[in-house]
Amino acid sequence: MAKATKKQALGRGLSALLKDPNNDIQSATDKNADKVVGNIVELELSAIEVNPFQPRSNFNDEALHELASSIRELGVIQPITVRKLDFNQYQLVSGERRFRASKLIGLETIPAYIRIANDQESLEMALVENIQRQDLDPIEIAISYQRLIDEIQLTQEKMSERVGKKRSTITNYLRLLRLDPIIQTGIRDGFVSMGHGRALVNVVEKQDQIALYEKIVGENLSVRDTEKAVKDYQEAKSNPNQNSSPESKNKNTSKTNPEFITKNLGKFSDYLAVKVDIKASEKGKGKITIPFHSQEEFNRLKKLITGE
Incomplete structure (x- = not known):
């Protein structure tokens, strides 16, 4: 005393x-x-x-x-x-x-x-100290990361050092800001999780995001169910005239990637922190598609791949 x-x-x-x-x-x-x-x-x-x-x-x-x-x-x-x-x-x-x-x-x-x-030091201190808090929701954290990029001019690599998080973790939070504001509010209010949001961010069209979001909430879909729903959506988008007959299904099955691709596809996506698409024939010939949604993300990917 x-x-x-x-x-x-x-x-x-x-x-x-x-x-x-x-x-x-x-x-x-x-x-x-x-x-x-x-x-x-x-x-x-x-x-x-x-x-x-x-x-x-x-x-x-x-x-x-x-x-x-x-x-x-x-x-x-x-x-x-x-x-x-x-x-x-x-x-x-x-x-x-x-x-x-x-x-x-x-x-x-x-x-x-x-x-x-x-002011700049104060902003950085406030953002970094608040990011460390356990009770911030994922959108608040994402906004804080984005403000560190926009207002302090921190790169994701520097930010990773300041906040003690992996760069891929930071990228996953930032990607949530591509979601429609309705879905962002849903994450903040606890209707869906960050895992649901990470799956939905792969849907580019906002109206399609909303449609899938309503399905998630209405049917109480798990994150895994959501990932499957997004995959089905993407396949339907890329093949709008796809025949649903058994013959066409067998034909599509025969076009699956060889094992050396399926075993390593996840490593590309994890390293780059974006959903990478790889198509290859049985002989090993194919192509790799890496999507980006902003100049900042393009520059990040370029640095990861080329080192420049």
């Missing part, structure tokens, strides 16, 4: 230091910056503004009130992170749920780690 009291008193002491106009810390090299930056400080909630770069857009009211009740009983166990804007002015980097819950129960101060960062 004595340690906790000492730690809290230290935070209040640092708070007083930050309110002293003669000790206005604006950079990591300023006097007393080492006493504040990276340490836990008790900050007034009124001095903190919400981060406009926050990738989370949905806050569950019930969960927020549960957190508020926990904070009322136990206090804020995990400090929030803020960046210093100006004299006694701060902006959230992470911890908006704790910030909102503390305001709900009328707290005046909150423990916080202080960072000094410019």
Whole structure:
């Protein structure tokens, strides 16, 4: 208990230091910056503004009130992170749920780690820290990855290093943003999973995506069932006049790929993180089709294949 009291008193002491106009810390090299930056400080909630770069857009009211009740009983166990804007002015980097819950129960101060960062660094910190959270839905994660690409100019390789995820994992999240907004909302609301979305993203036409999405929800299809439905859709699209007679089915069966192709097809798709199509004759002659849906994806594939 004595340690906790000492730690809290230290935070209040640092708070007083930050309110002293003669000790206005604006950079990591300023006097007393080492006493504040990276340490836990008790900050007034009124001095903190919400981060406009926050990738989370949905806050569950019930969960927020549960957190508020926990904070009322136990206090804020995990400090929030803020960046210093100006004299006694701060902006959230992470911890908006704790910030909102503390305001709900009328707290005046909150423990916080202080960072000094410019807008770009703040955006990157907010996005990377939020991506690490366990309670973000797949679309929120995908949007965060896309913002790191668009606004921080990170390549998928660099982003992989920053967030500690495989590049193929990042690519799979980004591909979800090709889905119709209705399906993206369905993933966010839990009607379908990310696995369903990954299957549907292989359907280019948005109206066909919606039709398959309605079938998934209406018939409660599993991910495997969805993958089969997408495959059937693609085959029907590529062979619109296909005869459904037994003779035609036998003819199609005879045109299946040889074993050396079927055993290795998945390796191409896994490495490139796109659905690769390979057609080959029994003699081994064939072609490889690699789809892409944007210049950014084309450049990614080019780098993987050519190394440039």
